[in-house]
Amino acid sequence: MNKLNVLIVEDSKPILQIHKHLVTNAGFNPVTAETFAEVKALEHMFPDFFCAIIDYSLPDAPNGEAIPYLLDHNVPGVVMTGMIDDETRDTILNLPVIDYITKESKQAYTYLQHLLVKLRVNHLIKILVVDESDDSREYLKRLLNRHNYDVILASTGAEAIAQLEKHPTIKLVITDKELPNMDGIELCNQIRSKYSKDEISIIGLSGADNPALTAKFIKNGANDFLTKPFCLEEFYCRVLQNIEFIESVETIRRQANTDYLTGLYNRRYFFEKVSPEITKRFDGSTNSTLAMMDIDHFKSVNDTYGHDAGDEILKATAQLIQQHFSADYLAARIGGEEFCIFLDTLARDEATLLLDNFRQEMENMSVEVGGNTIKCTISIGVAHCCEDSFDGIMIKADELLYEAKEAGRNVVITD
Known part of the structure; x- marks a missing residue:
């Protein structure tokens, strides 16, 4: 991705340097202006700015004049200021800014970098x-759009359930309590009957003056609750916190299920996913196709070039496996230089052709490591059969892989 420009409007040189550093660390290209006049001189670049970090008080604009100017020119703004009085804060938050950050501590700059990322x-x-009111839905959408979220709208609980089915990657639901036919609390129940808190977060909203609503929402499956009208800063913090919770769970799950070196699924995940399918198909007398593959003479690569070179070979092989198989089939590194691919119910001849094309590309692949050009081949055993257990089909594929090794390696052997 090309680096995007971020405009930094700041008259303090030490803070300007800090901002340039964190903007760069966040993956952006910093462009600076120390006065309102310099900001105006950059007007020709405004369409190229991802956003601006705007100091409230400038030498030639002491009352925040640069903020509405940039917003009016469609440059989204994050306001940073040393002024922490409530009047200034309210004035800024009444503008459509991305966020408002006070320069109270080092944590403010950490927060800013995280926000940019x-x-x-x-x-x-x-x-x-989810909200019955058109105005409320649009208001929430505008707030979320300031932070670049992809927002989907629903006016009823039934419509919300339909949208969740249509968009399975939704990470957060924000629902008002007052909905027609099915209120927000019942909607929480409906969502939780299909999705766990690890999969989707829910924030309940209500304008009712009822302290018990927080507990009711949370006891019925919500992760969080806000009373309307809410503080914008709190709203954004709650949204971010709930999304990051889902992302953290996804990261933990991904790390638990994948091989750290190659990024392919690991042995445990592969067994858990494939084993039930093999058992189910045995009951229906349906053949499954499983390929076991092993990099030829891999030990000699480690002995000759070192284990770092061996790791590069493993990563290059995994990348090739992903290119050939990951879109349609399940592939895993199951140990050392051994990989396994579950080809579902693919016919024997089709599987053999697909795997032999992969084998040929592996044979032609070169990996540059430490000034050395390393080439490797791979042997493959393919079982196409109906077994009563995952172990059964694995043993057959492994026996065929052994035959491939005995036949001189760099070959595909099928049953």
């Missing part, structure tokens, strides 16, 4: 907003 990827995050 999130703003860059938030377009990948889907949020479902």
Whole structure:
């Protein structure tokens, strides 16, 4: 991805340097202005700015004049200021700014960098907003759009359930309590009957003056609750916190299920996913296709070039496996230089052709490591059969892999 420009409007040189550093670390290209006049001189670049970090008080604009100017010119703004009085805060938050950060501590700068990183990827995050009121839905959408979220709208609980089925990657649902036919609390129950708290977060909203609503929402499956009208800063913090919870769970799950070196699924995950399918198909007398593959003479690569070179060979092989198989089939590194691919119910001849094309590309692949050009081949055993257990089909594929090794390696052997 090309680096995007971020405008830094700041008259303090030490803070300007800090901002340039964190903007760069967040993956952006910093462009600076120390006065309002310099900001105006950059007007020709405004369409190229991802956003601006705007100091409230400048030598020639002491009352925040640069903020509405940039917003009016469609440059989204994060306001940073040393002024922490409530009047200034309210004035800024009445403008459509991305966020308002006070320069009270080092943590403010950490938060700013984290915000920039999130703003860059938030377009990948889907949020479902459920509210009967057109005005309320649009208001929440505008708030979330400031942070670049992909917002989906629903006016009823039934419509919300339909949207969740249509968009399975939704990470957060924000729902008002007052909905027609099915209120927000019942909607929470409905969502939780299909999705766990690890899969989707829910924030309940209500304008009712009822302290018990928080507990009711949370006891019925919500992760969080806000009373309307809410503080904008709190709203954004709650949204971010709930999305990051889902992302953290996804990261833990991904790390638990994948091989750290190659990024392919690991042995445990592969067994858990494939084993039930093999058992189910045995009951229906349906053949499954499983390929076992092993990099030829891999030990000699480690002995000759070192284990770092061996790791590079493993990673290059895994990348090739992903290119050939990951879109349609399940592939895993099951140990050392051994890989396994579950080819579902693919016919024997089709599987053999597919795997032999992969074998040929592996044979032609070169890996450059430490000034050395390393080439490797791979042997493959393919079982196409109906077994009563995963171990049964694995043993057959492994026996065929052994035959491939005995036949001189760099070959595909099928049953």
